[in-house]
Amino acid sequence: MAESENIVVATAEKIFADLADAQTINHDKKGAWKAPLWNALSEAGLPLSWVDEELGGSGANLADGFAVLGAAGRFAIAVPLAETMLAGWLLSQARIASPEGEMTVAPATPKDRITVNADGTLSGRARGVPFAKEAKHIAALASGANGMSIALVKADDVRIEPGLNLANDHNDIVSFDKVRPVAAKPAPKGFDQTTLMLMGGVVRSLQIAGALESMLDISVRYSNERVAFEKKISKFQAVQHNLARLAGESAAALAAATSAADAIASVPSFNDDAVFLEAASAKIRCSEAAEKGGGIAHQVHGAIGFTIEHILHRYSLRALAWRDDFGSESYWAVELGKRVAARGADELWPLVASR
Amino acid sequence: MTAALRFDPIRLPPKCEALRKEVRAFLAEEIAGGTFNPFKPNREDIDVPEFCRKVGERGWIGMTWPKKYGGHERSFLERYVVTEEMRVANAPTRRFFVADRQSGPILLKYAPEHIKMDILPRICRGELCFAIGMSEPNSGSDLFAAKTRATRTDGGYLVNGTKIWTSSAHIADYMIALFRTSPPTKENRRHGLTQFLVKMKQPGIQVNPIGQITGQFEFNEVVFTDYFVPDDHLLGEIDGAWKQATSELAYERSGPERFLETYYVLTELVRAVGDKPDTRSAEGIGRLVAQLHTMRRMSVSVAGMLQAGKEPVVEASIVKDIGTVWEQQLPHRVRDLAAFVEETATNRETLERQLDFAIKTAPKLTIQGGTTEVLRGIIARGLGLR
Numbered sequence: 001m002a003e004s005e006n007i008v009v010a011t012a013e014k015i016f017a018d019l020a021d022a023q024t025i026n027h028d029k030k031g032a033w034k035a036p037l038w039n040a041l042s043e044a045g046l047p048l049s050w051v052d053e054e055l056g057g058s059g060a061n062l063a064d065g066f067a068v069l070g071a072a073g074r075f076a077i078a079v080p081l082a083e084t085m086l087a088g089w090l091l092s093q094a095r096i097a098s099p100e101g102e103m104t105v106a107p108a109t110p111k112d113r114i115t116v117n118a119d120g121t122l123s124g125r126a127r128g129v130p131f132a133k134e135a136k137h138i139a140a141l142a143s144g145a146n147g148m149s150i151a152l153v154k155a156d157d158v159r160i161e162p163g164l165n166l167a168n169d170h171n172d173i174v175s176f177d178k179v180r181p182v183a184a185k186p187a188p189k190g191f192d193q194t195t196l197m198l199m200g201g202v203v204r205s206l207q208i209a210g211a212l213e214s215m216l217d218i219s220v221r222y223s224n225e226r227v228a229f230e231k232k233i234s235k236f237q238a239v240q241h242n243l244a245r246l247a248g249e250s251a252a253a254l255a256a257a258t259s260a261a262d263a264i265a266s267v268p269s270f271n272d273d274a275v276f277l278e279a280a281s282a283k284i285r286c287s288e289a290a291e292k293g294g295g296i297a298h299q300v301h302g303a304i305g306f307t308i309e310h311i312l313h314r315y316s317l318r319a320l321a322w323r324d325d326f327g328s329e330s331y332w333a334v335e336l337g338k339r340v341a342a343r344g345a346d347e348l349w350p351l352v353a354s355r
Numbered sequence: 356m357t358a359a360l361r362f363d364p365i366r367l368p369p370k371c372e373a374l375r376k377e378v379r380a381f382l383a384e385e386i387a388g389g390t391f392n393p394f395k396p397n398r399e400d401i402d403v404p405e406f407c408r409k410v411g412e413r414g415w416i417g418m419t420w421p422k423k424y425g426g427h428e429r430s431f432l433e434r435y436v437v438t439e440e441m442r443v444a445n446a447p448t449r450r451f452f453v454a455d456r457q458s459g460p461i462l463l464k465y466a467p468e469h470i471k472m473d474i475l476p477r478i479c480r481g482e483l484c485f486a487i488g489m490s491e492p493n494s495g496s497d498l499f500a501a502k503t504r505a506t507r508t509d510g511g512y513l514v515n516g517t518k519i520w521t522s523s524a525h526i527a528d529y530m531i532a533l534f535r536t537s538p539p540t541k542e543n544r545r546h547g548l549t550q551f552l553v554k555m556k557q558p559g560i561q562v563n564p565i566g567q568i569t570g571q572f573e574f575n576e577v578v579f580t581d582y583f584v585p586d587d588h589l590l591g592e593i594d595g596a597w598k599q600a601t602s603e604l605a606y607e608r609s610g611p612e613r614f615l616e617t618y619y620v621l622t623e624l625v626r627a628v629g630d631k632p633d634t635r636s637a638e639g640i641g642r643l644v645a646q647l648h649t650m651r652r653m654s655v656s657v658a659g660m661l662q663a664g665k666e667p668v669v670e671a672s673i674v675k676d677i678g679t680v681w682e683q684q685l686p687h688r689v690r691d692l693a694a695f696v697e698e699t700a701t702n703r704e705t706l707e708r709q710l711d712f713a714i715k716t717a718p719k720l721t722i723q724g725g726t727t728e729v730l731r732g733i734i735a736r737g738l739g740l741r
C-alpha cells in the first residue's frame with residue numbers, strides 16, 4: 001500500500017491496516033470487527049474530518065479528507081466512514097454542528113426528492129441510502145418554498161426499509177413522513193441537489209479507484225503464486241495482457257478520481273462547467289473501470305476468487321455497488337452529454353483543455 | 356503496492372493558458388487564410404512547408420531545447436499545449452513533428468557538437484523533416500531482428516539493406532536509423548544495433564512509396580545500397596542502441612497525439628446532434644467526453660513527470676495503450692451514435708465524410724509507435740510479471 005507522508009492519511013492507513021484487514025473481516029461472520037474499527041476511526045476524528053472544530057469536527061481540509069477516502073477504498077471498508085464524512089460536510093455547508101456517531105446523507109440518488117413542508121417538517125422518500133440502518137443521524141438536503149435547506153434528522157424519526165447492495169452493505173429506503181428535524185438551516189446560495197450528488201459521486205469515485213488499486217495488487221500477487229501447466233500463470237502472455245489492462249483501468253480510475261477531488265478541493269464551486277466535467281467524468285470513468293477492471297481481477301483469480309472465502313469479492317462487489325450511489329454512470333453521462341451539447345461543438349475542446 | 360502507479364493531478368500553469376490563446380489565434384488565422392482546412396482530415400495538402408516555417412518563427416518547434424541550438428528553453432507543459440492545439444485543429448504538422456518529438460532530442464543527447472549546431476537550429480526554424488528508420492521487412496515489433504548492415508569503411512560506414520513503413524521518407528531531409536554493426540551475442544540479442552544520422556536525397560538511397568488504405572501515401576520503403584555514413588553521423592554508443600532507446604519511449608508514447616488523432620469526429624457528432632440531444636446521444640457523448648477527459652488528465656500527468664525529470668515508461672505505455680484503443684473505437688462509437696441523427700442535420704455530410712476517413716484510419720492507431728501487445732508486455736514488466 002502507498003505509504004502516505006500526510007499525517008491525516010497516514011493515521012487512517014494505520015487504522016485500516018490494523019483493524020480492517022480484509023482476510024480477518026472476511027472470516028468474521030458476526031461482524032465483531034466493526035465496533036473496534038469505528039471506535040478507532042472516531043477517536044482519530046476521521047468521520048468528522050470535514051467539519052470545523054467549532055462545529056464538533058476535526059477540521060481537516062478537503063484534500064486530506066479525499067485522500068483518507070482513497071485509502072478507505074483501498075481497504076474497501078464497510079463502515080459508514082465516507083457517509084459520515086459526507087454528512088458532516090453537508091451539515092457544515094449550513095453551519096449545523098455534527099453530532100457524534102454514524103451518519104449518512106439523503107437523498108443518495110439524483111431523482112429522489114425530500115421537501116420542506118410549511119411547518120418545517122420534512123417529507124419524501126430516498127432510495128439507496130447507504131448505511132441508513134446503521135446511522136444515528138441523517139443529513140438531509142431538502143427543497144421548500146424558500147429554496148434549498150439542509151437538515152439534521154434523527155434516524156429514529158424516519159422509516160427505514162432495509163435493503164442491501166451488491167456487496168451486502170446496508171442500502172436502505174428512507175421515508176420522511178412529516179419528520180421534524182433536530183436542526184435545519186438554508187443551504188448556501190447555489191447549493192443544490194446536483195452539488196450533493198457530484199460531491200457524493202467523487203467520494204465514491206475515490207473509493208472505487210482505491211478498490212481497483214487493491215484488486216490490481218492482489219491479482220498481480222496471485223498470478224505470481226498460482227502455478228498451472230508447470231508455470232506461474234503470470235508467465236502466460238494472455239494473463240500478462242489482462243493484468244496490463246487491469247493496470248490501465250486502475251490507473252484511469254485513480255487519475256479521474258484524484259483529478260476531480262483536486263478540482264473540488266481547489267475550486268470550491270460546483271456551479272462551474274469545468275468542475276462538473278471533472279466530477280461527472282470521475283464517476284463515469286471509475287464506474288466503467290469497476291466493471292472492466294473487476295472483471296479481469298476475477299478472471300485472473302479463476303474459481304477461487306468466486307468463493308465467499310476469498311477476499312476478492314470484498315473489493316470487486318463493493319466497486320460495482322458504488323457505481324449506483326449518487327448517480328450511476330449512465331445518469332451522469334446523460335447530464336454531461338446534455339451540457340456538452342448545450343455549449344456547442346466548438347466549445348467542447350476548450351472545456352476539456354481548461355482542466 | 357506491487358505497482359505504485361501514480362497519476363498526480365498536475366495542472367497546466369497559467370503561462371500555458373496564455374500560450375494556448377496565442378496558438379489558437381495563430382491557427383484561426385491560418386485557417387482563415389486558407390493554409391489548411393481543419394474539416395478535411397484527408398486533405399491532399401497535408402504537407403505544407405510554409406506552415407512549418409511559420410510555426411518555427413513563432414518558436415513552437417524545439418520549445419524545450421537549449422537556446423544555443425535555436426530552442427526556447429520552455430517547459431514540457433508548454434510544449435504539451437502547443438501539440439494538443441495543433442492536433443485538435445488538424446494542423447499539418449507532419450513535416451516537423453517527428454523531429455520535434457523524437458529526432459531532435461536524440462541529436463541533443465548523442466550527436467557531436469558541430470552536428471547539433473548545424474541541424475538543430477534548422478529544425479527549430481521548421482525547415483527540416485525527419486524520418487524514423489527502425490522497422491524492416493522482418494523486424495517490426497521485434498526490432499532486434501533488424502538486418503540492415505553498416506559495415507566499417509574509411510572514415511565511416513557503408514550501409515546495405517531495407518527499411519520499411521518509413522513515414523515521410525519521401526519528404527524527409529534526414530532519418531535517424533538503426534543499423535546492425537555487429538551480430539547479437541548469445542547473452543544479449545539486443546546487442547549489435549547502432550543509431551545513425553542519415554542524410555536523405557544522397558546517392559545510395561532509394562525511396563519507394565507505399566500506399567495506405569486511407570488513400571494516402573505516407574509510408575515508404577527505403578533501400579540502401581552502399582550508402583556512405585561518415586563517422587561523425589554515428590549517434591551514441593556503437594552496438595548500444597538498445598540502451599539508448601527506452602528513455603525516448605516515454606516522450607513518444609504519452610503525448611496528446613496518442614489519443615487525439617480521430618478526435619474531430621467527436622466534435623462533428625456534437626455539432627450534428629444539436630443543442631438538445633436525445634437521451635441516447637447525450638449518454639454516448641457524455642461517456643466519450645468522460646473518457647477523453649480522463650486520458651488527457653493522465654497524459655498531462657505524465658508530461659508533469661517528464662518535466663520533473665522522471666522516466667515514466669510504464670505510465671506512458673498505459674496512456675498510449677488506453678489512448679490508442681480509445682481513438683480507434685471513437686469513430687465506430689460516433690457512427691453508432693450518429694445513426695439516428697436527422698438526415699438533414701446541418702453538418703451530416705461533413706460528419707459522414709470525416710467518419711469514412713476516421714474509420715479507415717483507425718486500424719493503424721494501435722500499431723504505429725509500438726503495438727498494443729508490445730505495450731502490454733512493457734506494462735506487465737512494470738508490474739513485475741516478467
Ligand SMILES: Cc1cc2nc3c(=O)[nH]c(=O)nc-3n(C[C@H](O)[C@H](O)[C@H](O)COP(=O)(O)OP(=O)(O)OC[C@H]3O[C@@H](n4cnc5c(N)ncnc54)[C@H](O)[C@@H]3O)c2cc1C
Binds near residue numbers: 487490724
Ligand atoms: C501508420 C504507421 C506508421 C509507421 N511509421 C513508421 C516509421 O516511420 N518508422 C518505422 O520504423 N516504423 C514505422 N511503422 C512501423 C511500426 O512501428 C510497426 O508496424 C510496428 O512496430 C509493428 O511491427 P510489424 O508491422 O512488423 O508487425 P509484427 O511485429 O509482425 O506484428 C504483427 C502482430 O503480431 C503481434 N506481435 C508481434 N510480436 C509479438 C509478441 N512478442 N507478443 C505478442 N504479440 C506480438 C503484434 O502486436 C501484431 O499484432 C509505422 C506503422 C504504422 C502503422
